[in-house]
Amino acid sequence: RMWTYTVGFTVLPHVGGLIGWVLSRKDMPAWYERLKKPSWCPSRKIFPVAWTVLYTGMGYASYLIWNDLGGCNSKAIIPLGLYGAQLALNWAWPPLFFGIHNLKMALIDILCLDGLVIGTMCSWYRINKAATLLMVPYLGWLAMATCLTIRIWKDNPEPRAAKTE
Numbered sequence: 001r002m003w004t005y006t007v008g009f010t011v012l013p014h015v016g017g018l019i020g021w022v023l024s025r026k027d028m029p030a031w032y033e034r035l036k037k038p039s040w041c042p043s044r045k046i047f048p049v050a051w052t053v054l055y056t057g058m059g060y061a062s063y064l065i066w067n068d069l070g071g072c073n074s075k076a077i078i079p080l081g082l083y084g085a086q087l088a089l090n091w092a093w094p095p096l097f098f099g100i101h102n103l104k105m106a107l108i109d110i111l112c113l114d115g116l117v118i119g120t121m122c123s124w125y126r127i128n129k130a131a132t133l134l135m136v137p138y139l140g141w142l143a144m145a146t147c148l149t150i151r152i153w154k155d156n157p158e159p160r161a162a163k164t165e
Contacts, residue, residue: 005063005066005067006060006063008063009059009060009062009063009066010056010059010060010063011059012059012062012087013055013056013058013059013087013090014052014055014056014059016087016088016090016091017051017055017090017091017094019091020091020092020093020094020095020099021094029044031098031101032044032098035152035155035156036152036155036156037148037151037152037155038148038151038155041148042144050141053137054137054138054141057134057135057137057138058083058087058134058135058138060134061124061128061130061131061132061134061135062080062083062131064128064130064131064134065079065080065083065124065127065128065131066080068127068128068131069127078123079120079123079124079127082116082119082120082123083120083124085116086113086116086117086119086120089109089110089112089113089116090113092109093106093109093110093113096109097149103149103152103153103156103158104153104158106149106153107149107150107153110142110145110146110149111146113142114139114142114143114146117135117138117139117142118139120135121135121136121139
């Protein structure tokens with residue numbers, strides 16, 4: 001029976017990621033290709049592979065924390081609450097960026113996400129160091145994604161509304 005919790009926690013991040021992709025995939029390729037991007041921007045083909053690995057690692061890490069804390073109880077509120085909050089911001093980024101093309105809101109989202117992931121890792125460290133280490137690749141990828149979001153936001157100014165007289 002314990003394996004169902006392991007699988008559930010591990011799969012959960014993928015669910016929101018998949019929903020975000022479905023909601024924002026319609027004109028993603030055409031719009032994204034038109035953006036000015038830095039030379040170090042990863043190929044679009046890398047993103048699904050990277051997110052599959054990252055979501056699996058963070059999901060399993062959350063299971064380890066949940067298990068070590070004895071389930072959902074008062075000790076789990078902060079560590080799992082921070083995890084849930086960062087997961088929500090993670091899931092919000094693709095619809096903001098790819099769905100409604102709001103680069104500024106996507107940037108605000110990812111900057112808040114960075115802080116929540118660091119907070120999550122700090123709260124997890126005393127509970128389970130292995131779970132914390134499973135979040136390191138995610139934090140590294142987010143650092144790159146944050147820099148990329150900043151560059152795309154700066155290099156692709158939003159069109160100004162025409163002045164009405």
